[in-house]
Amino acid sequence: MSLINPADSLERQNEKLMKITQALMSRVEYGTAQSNAAYAQFERAALLEKRVRERTLELESTLELLHDSNAALAKAHTETEAARRNLADAIETVSEGFALFDPEDNLVMSNSRFCRDFRNMQAYLKPGLSFEEYVRHIAESAQLALPTEETADSWCARRIRRHKDHHVMFNVELTGDRWLQVSEHRTSNGGTVVLQTDVTDIMRMERQERARLKDKQTRMIRATLDHLNQGVCVFDENAQLVGWNQKISHLLSVPVRRLTIGASFDGLLERLGDDVRFSRGMDRVSFLRWAMAKGPKFPISFEVKRENMTLQIFGRGMPDQGFVISCTDVTAEREAAQKLYELNEILEQRVMERTLELEDALSAAERANASKSRFVAAASHDLLQPLSAAKLFISSLADNATCQNDMAVLAKAETALTGAEQIIDALLDISKLESDGLSFDIRRFALREILSPLRDEMTIHANSKGLELCIVDSNLMVESDPSYLRRIVRNLISNAIRYTPKGRVLVGVRRNGGSARIEVWDTGVGIPEEDQSAIFEEFKRLDTKASANEGLGLGLAIVERACARLGHPLGVWSEVGRGSCFMVNVPVAGEAEPALTPSNRPTRPVGLAQSGLIVLLVENDPQLRRAISILVESWGVNVIEAEDAPSALDLLSVLQISPDVLLLDYQLGPGMSGTELYCAVTDSLGRIPCAIISADRSPELRQTCKTLDIELLLKPLDRQKLAQFLDSTARAIAL
The missing domain is CATH 3.30.565.10 (Histidine kinase-like ATPase, C-terminal domain)
Structure with missing residues (x-):
């Protein structure tokens, strides 16, 4: 409440304020304690007036906001109702049955086509209907055509289980040969949209197309069976004939009038004559037992013979417990096989004869090869003997020659002999590599x-x-x-x-x-x-x-x-x-271990170190023996010659001397070999340095010389190696 009326004029308001001021001043100046309390109340009244004014303004603002909110709410309600009407109109225009369930599986809305084919459902299709109640009413509807082996409870339970899947689609058969396709789709908030589509026309067309294809397939199968060169007959699970071709009648000699739909297998089997002979462990009883057995059938295969005809029978079970029997005329194949068998017998006899001939030829070839190897070895040994002698003679001449022309001729001759030696070595190598005993x-x-x-x-x-x-x-x-x-x-x-x-x-x-x-x-x-x-x-x-x-x-x-x-x-x-x-x-x-530095050794013999040596030379070839003697004597070595082992032993016995070195040919003829002669000499005279001279390059001889700790000098004899052996022996004796 204001002390001044706002409706008064400004002059009137100033007049009133002046009077109020004078009165207040008068009370201040002449008032008592009571007047002081009144002034305090005046102050409180002024403060309350201010707060009331502020609250009034706030209330007026709040009222304005409330009016605006009510207006917006009314507008939103109007828009929601419009959207609901539009949604209802939209789903009503859909050609399929439509229903929306919320995340708690309660019905929110549906169109008039939803469950239209289920007459008893119209009274229950109201918002709030649970999904399980909806399924239960459908299962108990008289319009639902349940399969013969299923009840309403089992169908309902199976439908609820399918509802848990993320995406569901299946067909439902109705009475009156009608069909619905039901599909479920999940919304973003967990709700469910159920669509019901009438697919009766599609199902009927598919059935007609299936029947047409089945009839076409039947004609194709019939044409295929008649085209086969085999006789074929098909039986059902009761061993009754359901299909066949004309070839089976000809092969089994069964009259065509006996081949009818429903003909029993055992009846057809009895039509076969007594001249039919089964093979491969099969007979009439076993064949009939196989055909009449229930359950899966294992494949069978056997042959039957009648008169001059051989038939191959093959039977196999089918998934529907039926079976198929095929019959093939293999008479020509069996006759050809018999002829091939007889021809094979003849060919095997001929192969055996040729094999024996080849074995004889192979034995002869092996004997010839062995003879060739022995001949090459013997011939090489005989060739190496004169080659060694020739090389040693030339070496002796070269040591004493002073004319340059003579030395050139001797060098060419030695080169030619070396080439011949290499050829013989190569022939020996080829012979050894071709032999099986290598x-x-x-x-x-x-x-x-x-x-x-x-x-x-x-x-x-x-x-x-x-x-x-x-x-x-x-x-x-x-x-x-x-x-x-x-x-x-x-x-x-x-x-x-x-x-x-x-x-x-x-x-x-x-x-x-x-x-x-x-x-x-x-x-x-x-x-x-x-x-x-x-x-x-x-x-x-x-x-x-x-x-x-x-x-x-x-x-x-x-x-x-x-x-x-x-x-x-x-x-x-x-x-x-x-x-x-x-x-x-x-x-x-x-x-390998690091290589040691090789000790310095002379590249050619030092003749003075060999002077005074006594060498026993045993060589059965006179030319080679003479050549070695001339060469070794040119180095200042004394040589005692012998032709064979007995002569050498007699010579040592007569001379009563012990030679410093033994040079022994390995092949000394019948009697004693070079290694055996070495053993005989050392048994009587003690160990003496020895070198075996031989053209035999076999590992056995190398191992024998290694075991006896003696040198092996191969023919044709290398003068350098011979000189090195004598030089090392002379140095060892000198030490």
Whole structure:
């Protein structure tokens, strides 16, 4: 309540305020304590008036907001009702039955087509109806055509289980040959949309199409069966005929009038004559038992014979417990098989005869091969004897020759003899590699054991042609036959030197997985690709102008056969004009110990150290014995000669001396061999340094000499090795 009326004029309001002010001033000046209390009440009244005014303003603002909210709520309610009406109109226009259930499976809304075919459902389709009640009413509806084996409760339970799936779609059969397709879809908030679609026309059309296809399939099956060259008949689970073709009537000689739908299997079986003979352990009773048995049927196959006809019967069960029987005329095949059997008997007899003939021929070939090997060995031994004598005679002449022309002729003669010696060695190697009785001394050894000697030996040949030979040392241990591997690498190096007119030859070793690959590179003329296989054939040389002294083309043949027998893969790369590379893979067996520095030893014998030696030489070949004597005596050595073992023993007995060195031929004729003579001499005179001279390169002889701790000098005799042996023996005696 205001002290001043707002409706008064400003002058009137000022007048009233002046009076109020004067009155208040008068009370202040002349008032008592009671007047002070009144003033305090006035102040409180003024403060209350202010607060009431503020609350009034707030209430007015709140009322305005409430009016606005009521207006917005009314508008929203209007829009919601409009949206509901629009949604109802929309779902009503849908051609399918539509119903919406909330996340708690309570009905929210549905259109008039939903459950229209279930007359009893119209009274229950109201918002709030639970899904289980909806399913229960459907299951108990008279319009639902339940399968014969299902009840309303079981259908209802199965329908509720399907409702738990995320997506559901199935067909429901109604009375009057009508069908509904029911589908369920989940909404974003967990609700369920149920759609019911009338698919009666589709189902009827599908049924008609299925019947049409079935009829067409039946005609196709009939045409197929009649087209088959086999007789076929089909029986149902009761062993009654349901299908067949015309061929079965002809093969089984069953009248066509007996082949009718529903004909029993046992009746048809009785129509077969008594002349029908079963085979493969099958008879009439077993066949009938198989056909009449209930359950799955295992396949059967057998043959029957009647008159001059053979039929193959095959039976197999079908998924519907029926079975199919096929009948094939195999008369021609069996007659052909019988003829083939008879012909096979004749051919086997002929093969046996030819086999016996081939065995005889093979035995003859093996005997001839063995005879050839023995002949090559014997012939090589006989050839090496005069070769050794000739080389030693030439060496003796060369030591005393002073004329340059004579020395040149002697050098050429020695070169020719060396070439002949290499050819004989190659023939011996080929003969050994072809023999079945060849055995290898496979063991672990360091590659440097073969590479270092080859460097010393082959460098001279390379330098004589103006070539650079580089052999890179290796610390690998390998597993092979060292003598044959050395021969393989030597032949490859020799071949590279022979076909390299200028440049260099490089020998090295690479690791290749678990093997060591020995590579021999050259800068020679190269090998055309079409000739890279032919170079490993015997007596094959691409350089047709080469002389016989340069080899007969056996080196690579020996390499190829030795690698094959040892199991070492052999490879070749070559390019015409650039050079070639031959590769041999040998199994690695570890790392070798560091090589020791070899002691210095003379490259040629020192004749003075051999002076005064007494050598007993036993050699049955007079020419070779004389040649060795002349050569050794030229070094200041005294030689006692003997032809065979008995002569040598008699000579020692008569002279009553003990020789310093024994030079014994291994093959001394009948009686005693060189090693046996050594044993006989040492038994009477004690141990004496000895060297066996032989053309026999067998591992057995090498092992015998190694066991006896004596030297083995191979024929043709190398004067350098002989001189080194005598020199080392003389030095040992001097010590």
